[in-house]
Amino acid sequence: MIAVVHHPDYVTEAPARSTYRWGKNGAIRDLLREHGDRIDWHEPDAMPLEWLEAAHDPDYVAEVLSAQVPREKERRTGFPITPSVARRAAVVPGGTYLAALLALERGFAANTAGGSHHALANTGAGYCIFNDLAIAAHRLVGEGRVDRVAVVDCDVHQGDGTAALTAGHPQIATYSIHAAKNFPVRKAQSTLDVALVDGIGDDEYLQTLEATLSSFLDAHRPDLILYQGGVDPFAGDRLGRLSLSEDGLVGRDRLIARLAVARTLPVACTVGGGYGDDVMAIAARHVRVILTLGAALAGADVAGAEQKGGAGVVAG
Numbered sequence: 001m002i003a004v005v006h007h008p009d010y011v012t013e014a015p016a017r018s019t020y021r022w023g024k025n026g027a028i029r030d031l032l033r034e035h036g037d038r039i040d041w042h043e044p045d046a047m048p049l050e051w052l053e054a055a056h057d058p059d060y061v062a063e064v065l066s067a068q069v070p071r072e073k074e075r076r077t078g079f080p081i082t083p084s085v086a087r088r089a090a091v092v093p094g095g096t097y098l099a100a101l102l103a104l105e106r107g108f109a110a111n112t113a114g115g116s117h118h119a120l121a122n123t124g125a126g127y128c129i130f131n132d133l134a135i136a137a138h139r140l141v142g143e144g145r146v147d148r149v150a151v152v153d154c155d156v157h158q159g160d161g162t163a164a165l166t167a168g169h170p171q172i173a174t175y176s177i178h179a180a181k182n183f184p185v186r187k188a189q190s191t192l193d194v195a196l197v198d199g200i201g202d203d204e205y206l207q208t209l210e211a212t213l214s215s216f217l218d219a220h221r222p223d224l225i226l227y228q229g230g231v232d233p234f235a236g237d238r239l240g241r242l243s244l245s246e247d248g249l250v251g252r253d254r255l256i257a258r259l260a261v262a263r264t265l266p267v268a269c270t271v272g273g274g275y276g277d278d279v280m281a282i283a284a285r286h287v288r289v290i291l292t293l294g295a296a297l298a299g300a301d302v303a304g305a306e307q308k309g310g311a312g313v314v315a316g
């Protein structure tokens with residue numbers, strides 16, 4: 001069984017003036033439901049305030065939670081923060097955190113949302129409000145669930161927010177492989193950045209990923225990977241600049257699984273980017289990420305990382 005974390009609040013109405021195409025998370029849920037008894041569903045709690053504030057400026061957290069984000073920040077985010085969007089923003093990081101706890105127990109779990117890697121300390125950006133990856137990483141090490149966590153970001157865009165919100169933390173390492181010329185224009189500094197030229201295809205991508213991620217994992221020896229499995233490196237993606245095929249994306253996720261299994265590393269997967277007019281095709285790519293990793297990792301001998309601090313997994 002593959003542990004999947006989902007919450008009804010992930011699926012919200014599209015706010016007016018939104019340039020983001022909503023509906024992806026509901027489509028991911030529906031496609032996963034077709035896999036019936038392969039999926040073990042879990043519902044997260046909203047992320048507590050103290051952990052939102054561990055990564056973000058408390059004033060910005062208050063602006064979001066009260067749905068009173070200044071227009072300038074809403075423009076940078078890509079949509080207005082309505083009360084339902086604000087509720088969603090608080091529960092998605094809870095989902096990534098729950099997926100991490102489940103992964104520590106079972107080897108793999110996936111959140112059907114998250115991967116909001118552009119969100120910065122005091123503002124949202126690039127369709128991201130709160131940075132679930134950075135928030136979950138801070139909470140996991142803060143609570144002593146793991147000694148070290150690595151955020152592995154394979155979205156076509158750099159994980160600039162995650163890098164900024166975890167910079168200098170000795171227990172959190174960040175890896176980002178992305179198209180150099182893509183958003184954001186001004187990059188942050190991850191622990192390891194792998195910047196690719198435009199148009200790279202499957203073979204070159206997979207060779208580069210394997211070489212750089214292997215040495216990154218060996219250098220930082222994390223207890224858990226938080227994976228940003230964006231599908232926008234796909235050749236047909238509206239906002240991508242790379243040329244991975246559908247098979248290339250599957251190859252990427254098989255490689256992630258292989259590197260994790262070789263190091264007995266649990267993986268918690270988030271969704272990340274994927275853009276275009278065909279929401280079902282994009283959702284299907286995200287589902288393929290979850291099923292590819294789940295097939296290789298769920299129940300594999302990578303779980304059972306020593307539970308520290310005596311707190312067990314809270315499975316919803």
Ligand SMILES: [Zn+2]
Pocket residue numbers: 155156157230232272273274
């Ligand atoms: Zn992206």
